[in-house]
Amino acid sequence: MQLNILLTGASKGIGLAIYEKLREDSSNNIYVIGLTPPTGIQDSMFYRCDLRFNDQLVQTIEQLKSVVLRFDVIVNNAGYGIFKPISEIKINEWSELINVNLTTPFYIISNYIEEMKTANFGKIINISSDADFKPFENAALYCASKYGLLGLSDSIRLELKGKNISITTISPGRVDTYFNGKSPGDRPVSLKPADVAIQVANVIKLASTTSIHSIRLQSSLE
Numbered sequence: 213m214q215l216n217i218l219l220t221g222a223s224k225g226i227g228l229a230i231y232e233k234l235r236e237d238s239s240n241n242i243y244v245i246g247l248t249p250p251t252g253i254q255d256s257m258f259y260r261c262d263l264r265f266n267d268q269l270v271q272t273i274e275q276l277k278s279v280v281l282r283f284d285v286i287v288n289n290a291g292y293g294i295f296k297p298i299s300e301i302k303i304n305e306w307s308e309l310i311n312v313n314l315t316t317p318f319y320i321i322s323n324y325i326e327e328m329k330t331a332n333f334g335k336i337i338n339i340s341s342d343a344d345f346k347p348f349e350n351a352a353l354y355c356a357s358k359y360g361l362l363g364l365s366d367s368i369r370l371e372l373k374g375k376n377i378s379i380t381t382i383s384p385g386r387v388d389t390y391f392n393g394k395s396p397g398d399r400p401v402s403l404k405p406a407d408v409a410i411q412v413a414n415v416i417k418l419a420s421t422t423s424i425h426s427i428r429l430q431s432s433l434e
Contacts (some may be wrong), residue, residue: 218283223248226390229405263316264308282327288317288338293354313357334377342385351393378423385430400431401433
């Protein structure tokens with residue numbers, strides 16, 4: 213089955229692993245929104261956008277909708293973290309992170325959900341974090357964005373009842389990536405990006421009448 217897939221943030225880390233995993237099925241049409249294209253993607257399938265700024269997001273979705281009328285699968289992966297005491301967080305840091313981690317998933321879903329309803333088919337996968345249920349110190353902004361993403365997912369799922377559209381939140385613990393100033397190899401016992409990518413692929417392969425609400429991943433070595 214040929215699928216039109218929209219993926220945000222695929223230049224490295226979890227997003228790149230997801231892109232490479234989904235590309236294993238050559239019938240998939242994978243469109244990517246982000247700052248840097250993943251290696252090997254066609255220019256026509258990549259839409260450059262700085263998701264920190266809503267005007268760029270709106271413009272990009274307008275461009276994309278003129279090309280792709282409906283996506284079968286949406287994977288909201290783009291995200292980043294700022295970790296410091298709440299008193300040190302600047303208001304622009306707050307708004308820009310919320311735009312990437314929470315507003316972008318909302319806006320993409322809101323623009324494509326009606327087409328999914330008409331087709332009576334769709335899968336929405338939101339890549340979150342264990343920070344959506346496990347707060348930690350100096351992470352108020354990041355946790356707020358991830359708690360919000362989980363709440364967004366759970367609420368939309370109620371709207372979609374009976375529509376043959378699933379929405380899944382994947383919440384990994386620490387992953388051995390570039391996240392938070394690290395480099396691959398700095399967290400050798402943590403999850404690997406491919407661990408998350410495998411779960412995305414598994415959700416997509418499920419029967420359309422099967423819905424997994426949430427997946428919490430942790431390394432068994434930590």
